[in-house]
Amino acid sequence: MSQVTPAGQVPDGQRLFVGGAWVEPDGGHYEVVDPATEETVGWAPEASRDQVHAACAAAREAFGPWSRTSPQERAAVLGRAADIIASRFVPYAELARAETGATTGTARAMQVGVGVARFRRYARVESAEWAIPPQINEAGPMGKAGVMGALAVRQPVGVVTCITSYNNPWANPAGKVAPALAMGNTVVVKPAPQDPLSVYRMAEALEAAGAPPGVVNVVSGGSVGVGEAAVSSPDVDMVSFTGSTAVGQRIAEACGRDMKRQLMELGGKGAAVVLDDADIGSAVAGIGTTFSFYSGQICTAPTRVLAQRGVYGRLVEQLALYAGRLKVGDPREPDTVVGPVISAAHRDRVESYVELGRKEGAVVLAGGERPPLERGFYVPPTLLAECTNDMRVAREEIFGPVVVVIPFDDEEEGIALANDTDYGLIDYVWSSDVAKAFRVARRLRAGGVGINTVGRNMEAPFGGFKRSGVGRDVGSYALHAYSEVQAIVWPG
Numbered sequence: 001m002s003q004v005t006p007a008g009q010v011p012d013g014q015r016l017f018v019g020g021a022w023v024e025p026d027g028g029h030y031e032v033v034d035p036a037t038e039e040t041v042g043w044a045p046e047a048s049r050d051q052v053h054a055a056c057a058a059a060r061e062a063f064g065p066w067s068r069t070s071p072q073e074r075a076a077v078l079g080r081a082a083d084i085i086a087s088r089f090v091p092y093a094e095l096a097r098a099e100t101g102a103t104t105g106t107a108r109a110m111q112v113g114v115g116v117a118r119f120r121r122y123a124r125v126e127s128a129e130w131a132i133p134p135q136i137n138e139a140g141p142m143g144k145a146g147v148m149g150a151l152a153v154r155q156p157v158g159v160v161t162c163i164t165s166y167n168n169p170w171a172n173p174a175g176k177v178a179p180a181l182a183m184g185n186t187v188v189v190k191p192a193p194q195d196p197l198s199v200y201r202m203a204e205a206l207e208a209a210g211a212p213p214g215v216v217n218v219v220s221g222g223s224v225g226v227g228e229a230a231v232s233s234p235d236v237d238m239v240s241f242t243g244s245t246a247v248g249q250r251i252a253e254a255c256g257r258d259m260k261r262q263l264m265e266l267g268g269k270g271a272a273v274v275l276d277d278a279d280i281g282s283a284v285a286g287i288g289t290t291f292s293f294y295s296g297q298i299c300t301a302p303t304r305v306l307a308q309r310g311v312y313g314r315l316v317e318q319l320a321l322y323a324g325r326l327k328v329g330d331p332r333e334p335d336t337v338v339g340p341v342i343s344a345a346h347r348d349r350v351e352s353y354v355e356l357g358r359k360e361g362a363v364v365l366a367g368g369e370r371p372p373l374e375r376g377f378y379v380p381p382t383l384l385a386e387c388t389n390d391m392r393v394a395r396e397e398i399f400g401p402v403v404v405v406i407p408f409d410d411e412e413e414g415i416a417l418a419n420d421t422d423y424g425l426i427d428y429v430w431s432s433d434v435a436k437a438f439r440v441a442r443r444l445r446a447g448g449v450g451i452n453t454v455g456r457n458m459e460a461p462f463g464g465f466k467r468s469g470v471g472r473d474v475g476s477y478a479l480h481a482y483s484e485v486q487a488i489v490w491p492g
Contacts, residue, residue, distance in 0.1 A: 013025075013028075013029035013042075013043035013044075013045060014029070014042060014043060014044055014045050014196075014197060014200055014220075015045055016045050016047055016051060016055070016218065016219050016220070017200065017203045017207075017216070017217055017218040017219075018051060018054055018055045018058055018217050018219065019054070019055070019058030019061075019062075019213050019214045019217065020058075020207070020212070020213020020214055021213070023051065024045075025045030025046050025047055025048070025051065025221075026046075026047065026048035026050065026051055027045070027046030027047060027048055027221060027223075028045075028046055029043040029044060029045055029046060030043065030044055030046055030193075030221075030222055031043060031044075032044050032099060032194070032195065032196070032197055033343075034098045034099070034101065035100070035101035035339075035340040035341065035342050035343060035376060035377045036098075036101045036330055036331050036332070036339060036340050036375075036376045036377075037330075037375055037376060038375050038376065038377075041095070041098045041099055041197065042197050044193070044196045044197060044220050044221075045219075045220055045221070046220070046221040046222065046223070046226075047219040047220060047221045047226050049225055049226075049228075049229040051219060052188075052190075052219050052226055052229035052230050052233065053229060053233050053235075055188045055217035055218075055219050055230075056159060056161070056188050056217075056229075056230065056233035056235040056236055057233075057235050058213070058214035058217055059159040059186040059187065059188050059214055059215070059217055059235065059236075060158075060159050060186075060235040061214055062186045062212060062213065062214030062215045063156075063158055063159055063185070063186045065212065066181075066184060066185075066186055066212060066215050067156045067184035067185070068184075069184070071125045071126075071128065071182070071184075072125055074181060074182055074184065075122075075123045075124065075125050075182065076123070076210075077181070077206070077209050077210050077211050078119050078120075078122050078123040078178055078181060078182060078209075079119070079120065079123035080208075080209035080210060081119050081202075081205045081206045081208075081209035081211070082116050082119035082120045082123060083209075084205040084208050084209055085112065085115060085116050085119065085201075085202070085205045086116050088201070088205075089108070089112055089113075089116075090108075092112045092170070092198065092201055093107045093108040093111065093112045094107070095197055095198055095201065096111045096112060096169055096170055096195075096198050097331060097332070099169060099194070099195035099197055099198060100166065100167065100168075100169065100194075100195050100294075100342065101295070101331055101339045101340040101341070101342065101376075101377070102294060102331060102339055103331040103336055103337070103339050104331060104332055104334070105334075106293070106294065106331075106339075107331075110168070110171065110293075111168050111169065111170040111171055111198075112170050114168075114170065114171035114174070115170030115171050115173075115174040115202070116174075117458075118171065118174040118175050118178050119174055119178045121178070121458075121475075122178035122179050122181070122182040122478075122479075123178075123182075126476060126479060128153060128154040128155075128183070128479075128483070129151055129152065129153040129154065130151070130152050131149075131150075131151055131152075132149075132150035132151065132152055132487075134147050134148065134149050134150075134492050135147070135148050135150070136148075146491050146492065147491070147492030148489055148490070148491060148492060149489070149490050149491070149492045150487055150488065150489045150490075151487070151488045151489075152485055152486070152487055152488075153485070153486045153487075153488060154183065154479070154480070154483040154484070154485060154486075155184075155483060155484050155485075155486045156183045156184035156185045156482070156483060156484075157183075157185055157237050157238045157261050157482055157483060157484055158185060158186075158236075158237030158238065159185070159186050159187070159188065159235050159236050159237050159238070160176075160180045160185045160186070160187050160188070160236070160237065160238045160239070160240055160482060161187075161188050161189075161190065161230045161231060161233075161236045161238070161239045161240070162176040162177060162180070162187050162188070162189045162190070162240045163190045163227055163230065163231075163239065163240070163241045163242070163243065163251070164176065164189065164190070164191050164192055164199065164242055165192055165242040165243055166192035166193075166194040166195050166297075166342050167294050167297045167298055167342070168294070169191060169192070169195045169196070169197075169198035169199055170198055170202070172242055173189060173191065173199050173202060174202065175473065175474070175478065176189075176240045176242075176473075177189060177202070177206075177216065179473070179478035179479050179481070179482050180240070180482040181211070181215065181216070182479065182482075183479055183482045183483045185238075185482055186214060186215045186216070186217075187215070187216055187217065188217045188218075188219065188230055188233075188236070189203070189216070189217065189218045189219075190218075190219055190220065190226060190227055190230045191218065191220050192243075193220065193221065193222040194342050194343060195342075196218075196220040199218055199220075200218055200220075202218075203216055203217075203218045227251075228254075231251055231254050231255065232254055234258075236260065237260060237261060238260055238261035238262070238263070238482070239251055239255055239260060239261070239262055239263075240262075240263040240481075240482075241262070241263070241264050241265070241266075242265040242266075243265075243266065244266065244267055244397075245266040245267040245397075245422075245423075245467045245468070248264045248266040248469070251264070252264060252470070261484075262470055262471065263463075263470065263471040263473060263481050263482075264469040264470040264471060265299070265425075265462075265463060265464070265468075265469045265473075266299070266425075266464065266467060266468050266469040267299055267397040267399075267423055267425070267467065267468060268299035268300055268301070268303075268397060268423050268425035268426065268464065268468055269303060269304050269394075269395065269396070269397055269421055269422075269423040270300060270301055270302045270303055270304065270423075270425060270426050270427055270428060270446075271302070271304045271305075271306055271417070271418035271421070271427045271428070271444070271446075272286070272287050272302035272304070272305045272306065272427070272428040272429075272430065273306045273414045273415070273418055273427065273428065273429045273430070273440060273444075274305060274306065274307045274308060274311055274315055274430045275308050275311075275411065275414070275429070275430060275431040275433075275436065275437075275440070276308045276309075276310035276311055277431055277432045277433055277436075278311060278430035278431050278432065278452075279430065279432060279452070280311060280314050280315055280318060281318075282430065282452055283315065283430040284315065284318045284319055284322050285322075286302060286428065286430070286450075286452075286453065286454040287302050287305055287319060287403060288319065288322045288323070288326075288381075289301065289302070289454050290302060290303050290401060290402070290403050291322075291323055291326055291337075291338060291381035291401045291403070292326060292337045292338055292381075292401075295338055295339055295340065295341050295379065295400065295401050296341075296350075296379075296398070296399065296400040296401035296402060297341060297342065297346075297399050297400065298399075299397070299399075299425055299468075300425060300426045300448075300454075300456075302403075302427075302428045302454060303397075303398065303402065303403055303404065304394055304403075304404055304406065304421075305319075305403055305404065305405040305406065306406050306407075306408055306414050306417050306418055307405055307406070307407055307408070308407075308408055308409070308410075308411075308414060309407050309408070309409060312405070312407045315405070316365060316383065316385045316405050319365075319366070319383050319403065319405070320365040320366040320383050320385075323366035323367060323380075323381035323382070323383050323403075324366055324381075326338050326381050328371050328373075328378055328380050328381070329371075329373065329378075330376075338378075338380070338381060338401060339378075340376045340377040340378045340379075341377050341378070341379055341400055342377070343377055344377050346377065346399070346400070347370075347377040347378070347379055349400075350379045350398055350399070350400030350401075350402060351370065351379065353392075353393055353396070353398045353400070353402060354367070354368055354382055354384070354393075354402060356392055356393060357384045357387070357391065357393040357402075357404070360387075360391040360392065360393060361386065361387075361388075361391070362384040362385065362386060362387045362391065362393060362404065363384070363385045363386045364382065364383070364384060364385075365383045365384075365385050366380075366381060366382060366383040367379075367380035367381050367382030367383065367401070367402075368380070368382050379400050379401055379402075380401070381401045382400075382401060382402045382403070383402075383403050383405070384402065384403065384404045384405065385405045386405075386407075387404040387405060387406045388406060389406055389417050389420055391404070394406060395421065395422070397423070411436075411440065414440070415440060415443050415444065418444055418445075419443075419444065419445045421466075422466055422467045423464070423466060423467055423468045424445045424446040424447060424464050424465030424466040424467075424468045425446060425447055425448070425463075425464035425465075425468035425469065426446055426447065426448040426449070426450065426464075427441075427444045427446040427448075427449050427450075428449065428450045428451075428453075428454060429441050429444075429449060429450070429451050429452070430451075430452055431451075431452070434451070437451045437452065438451065445465050445466065446464070446465055446468075447461070447462065447463045447464040447465055447468065447469070447472070448460070448461075448462065458474060458475060459474070459475035459476070460474065460475065461473070461474060461475070461477040462474040462477070
């Protein structure tokens with residue numbers, strides 16, 4: 001992200017979306033750079049605090065009418081938005097690829113494709129109320145015995161600020177915006193500064209789909225003040241954030257002062273517990289997604305491998321071979337598997353962790369050196385073996401294509417090592433004994449556990465223990481996350 005250019009000097013610059021209007025930013029525009037080529041993708045708007053507050057006020061004004069529309073009306077808007085995005089699938093995917101450095105296949109299937117799927121998922125109408133069994137009171141508030149009926153109703157929270165991550169500018173925002181709107185909330189989206197342009201295309205689709213003015217607002221910027229204003233506005237009732245634990249903690253503190261609802265998807269250091277009886281090929285393929293999927297820039301990646309000694313040698317040997325076979329390079333080329341990381345600064349950060357691992361005593365079995373490519377922010381798939389759980393590379397989220405491997409002796413030690421972390425988002429267990437795998441899974445302190453897979457069930461709750469977050473979303477759980485439960489009670 002380059003220095004901001006004053007307003008009016010970038011004729012093709014993107015505008016903010018506030019209250020149903022496309023607004024010229026007070027702070028000018030900044031350059032969005034393709035991490036694969038270092039060329040300009042486009043110009044993103046830099047909002048002022050006043051403009052962020054205006055977006056929040058517009059969302060507040062729109063909340064009442066939108067929350068009173070029927071679930072069917074809201075679902076129809078989401079369904080039309082999904083159709084519009086699908087009709088523009090190729091150009092939207094190309095923009096996502098250019099902004100993020102994702103491979104073409106990933107941009108199409110896992111970014112725009114998942115975004116469309118999430119809008120269609122929340123275009124399904126679900127009941128927001130359920131009956132509670134009647135209760136017989138021997139003496140009620142008026143001193144009379146009687147039967148009390150009750151109904152639990154899910155009500156929208158209000159105005160939701162959605163602060164999204166840079167690794168997926170379609171799936172992540174869609175996973176916040178679609179269920180929030182389905183429940184009758186209005187939203188202010190603050191996209192990641194590195195790749196905000198795709199989120200504006202999402203806003204265009206929602207506008208074309210008939211979302212009323214103020215229901216969806218998008219404000220971007222590279223300064224901290226934009227996010228702070230979107231969190232602190234008195235018009236905001238809830239903050240949904242995906243990003244680092246450190247930033248999440250600051251947002252949570254700000255929300256706590258005003259008792260705002262929070263949904264926090266934060267960092268991860270997923271443990272992959274590979275037991276002696278595991279299928280090594282399956283384990284290598286699953287763990288290897290850390291190298292290939294978003295170039296390791298994903299919080300759910302199995303980045304901390306705990307290998308029982310009976311399989312440790314074979315596992316690290318095959319992981320090193322696997323890493324070495326992956327093509328690193330231009331994500332537009334069909335045989336490229338590993339594209340760039342998001343920025344030069346992030347590349348330097350990941351490389352500093354690899355060097356730190358060497359100093360801590362880890363053995364680099366794959367990668368470790370910058371690829372000989374003229375342009376782009378590339379980090380090769382890197383495998384650090386002979387690690388211990390007290391090393392910083394084993395404890396801190398690197399967020400790149402780097403896997404650390406730690407040996408252990410028995411099941412109890414493996415579980416203890418897996419749980420000895422500040423994080424607890426998703427862990428993994430590999431074992432050919434399903435009963436054993438489930439036994440281990442239930443003892444892992446993580447919001448999710450994959451058994452012999454890194455795949456996800458998109459109706460299962462998603463969220464973390466400990467410093468990996470607060471709350472759950474995905475599927476029906478997202479509708480719960482973006483709602484308050486109200487009890488309505490009456491005499492029977």
